[in-house]
Amino acid sequence: MLDGKVIAVFGKYIKVHYRGEEYDATIRGKILKNDLKYSPISVGDNVKFTIEHNGQAVIESVLPRKQLLARPGVIGDGKKQVIASNIDQLVIITSTIKPRFKPGLVDRFLVSAEYENLKSVIIINKIDLVPPDNYESYALTWSSLGYDVAFTSAKTKVGLDDFMKFLKDRTSALAGHSGVGKSSLLNAIQPSLDLHTREVSQSTDKGVHATTTVRMYPLDFGGWVIDTPGLKLFGLSGIDKENLWRYFPEMRDYQRHCRFNDCVHINEPGCAVKKAVETKKISEFRYINYKRIWENL
Ligand SMILES: Nc1nc2c(ncn2[C@@H]2O[C@H](COP(=O)(O)OP(=O)(O)OP(=O)(O)O)[C@@H](O)[C@H]2O)c(=O)[nH]1
Ligand SMILES: [Zn+2]
Numbered sequence: 001m002l003d004g005k006v007i008a009v010f011g012k013y014i015k016v017h018y019r020g021e022e023y024d025a026t027i028r029g030k031i032l033k034n035d036l037k038y039s040p041i042s043v044g045d046n047v048k049f050t051i052e053h054n055g056q057a058v059i060e061s062v063l064p065r066k067q068l069l070a071r072p073g074v075i076g077d078g079k080k081q082v083i084a085s086n087i088d089q090l091v092i093i094t095s096t097i098k099p100r101f102k103p104g105l106v107d108r109f110l111v112s113a114e115y116e117n118l119k120s121v122i123i124i125n126k127i128d129l130v131p132p133d134n135y136e137s138y139a140l141t142w143s144s145l146g147y148d149v150a151f152t153s154a155k156t157k158v159g160l161d162d163f164m165k166f167l168k169d170r171t172s173a174l175a176g177h178s179g180v181g182k183s184s185l186l187n188a189i190q191p192s193l194d195l196h197t198r199e200v201s202q203s204t205d206k207g208v209h210a211t212t213t214v215r216m217y218p219l220d221f222g223g224w225v226i227d228t229p230g231l232k233l234f235g236l237s238g239i240d241k242e243n244l245w246r247y248f249p250e251m252r253d254y255q256r257h258c259r260f261n262d263c264v265h266i267n268e269p270g271c272a273v274k275k276a277v278e279t280k281k282i283s284e285f286r287y288i289n290y291k292r293i294w295e296n297l
Contacts (some may be wrong), residue, residue, distance in 0.1 A: 001050055002050060002059060004057075005044070005045070005046055006015035006042065006043055006047055007043060007217070008016075008215050009041055009214070013026070014027065014041060014171065017218060018049075020231050023049075027041055027058070031060075031062060032058065036079070037210040038070060039080070039082050039214060040062065041059070042068070042081075042085050043083070043085070045063070046062070046086065047059045048060050048061045066086045067087050068089070069082070069116065069118075070082050070240065071197040072237035077107065083173075083228060088115045089118060090109060091121050091166065091173065092120055092175050092176060093122075093174060093181065095124075095125050095126040095177075095181060096126045097182065098129065098179070099177050099178075101135055102177065103285060104292060105212075107290075108289075110142075111248070115236070115238060115247050121147060121166045122139070123149075123152055123166075123185070124151050124152070124164060125178075125180055125184075126181060128155050128158070130150075132151075138285065152185060154184035154185045154188045155184070163185060165187050167219060167223045169223050171225075172223065172224070172225050173226045174226065181197075184197050186217065190217075207212075214226060226238060236293065241264060244290065244297060246292050248286065248290055249281065254282070259296065265290070274287075
């Protein structure tokens with residue numbers, strides 16, 4: 001049996017990567033019933049497969065998954081749909097403009113990643129279009145919290161070394177709004193990928209979705225990237241109002257100094273988190289985003 005990696009799934013048709021080649025594969029029937037909770041096959045799965053006489057690859061088994069990302073809710077068969085498995089980190093990509101800079105969305109992704117116990121890094125792309133004071137203070141806050149931040153331009157090829165350093169020898173899931181430049185960045189570091197890119201529409205400021213299915217690509221310098229189309233990579237469905245603060249690392253140190261030990265840091269008197277925001281020990285934009293997410297849970 002051969003050891004492959006699933007790089008794309010289109011319903012029952014699967015692409016498996018093995019030693020630099022891609023194989024079209026199907027799944028042995030019994031695997032479909034194996035996993036009761038999650039979809040049985042996903043991008044990122046390490047699989048054992050055989051090649052039949054007619055040249056068709058058949059996946060015989062799926063190795064146990066490590067970290068996985070699933071969509072919130074269940075699909076038709078009552079299972080959770082796995083977006084990608086065996087990933088090491090989330091790479092959150094945002095643009096300075098076109099589409100507009102969205103620190104709130106970055107914070108949502110950071111919270112999701114904290115909840116999933118997944119490391120995250122942040123890429124601020126299209127820095128050729130606006131001066132640094134538009135995004136620098138946000139980046140400083142994020143890096144003070146321990147998230148690595150890189151500033152890039154896929155167009156002028158700035159910051160690509162940092163981007164590559166983040167990706168090297170890891171399996172990274174890319175997350176970001178359509179049009180922020182995910183495909184352009186990947187093409188810039190590895191032109192042979194030749195990914196499709198599209199103009200961001202001037203009138204709506206929204207990218208037209210050029211990428212439609214989840215795909216995984218091997219990097220020549222080591223590592224894998226998973227491009228996940230669309231805005232929402234995964235939801236905040238497992239998080240409730242009482243414990244949202246746990247996924248804001250800067251709040252963890254203050255929580256125990258709040259007057260009430262079940263303080264959610266919204267309206268309570270004697271709240272050490274709110275005090276820390278007032279004295280600028282906790283960044284105001286992070287707290288505002290905390291409140292926004294809290295209100296929508
Ligand atoms: N000025 C500038 N334009 C960029 C940069 N990166 C990407 N673009 C442009 O932004 C548009 C969208 O880029 P894509 O790479 O298609 O964006 P994407 O995130 O892959 O979009 P989806 O595939 O829809 O998720 C294209 O017109 C790119 O040429 C950059 O650093 N600077
Ligand atoms: Zn509090």
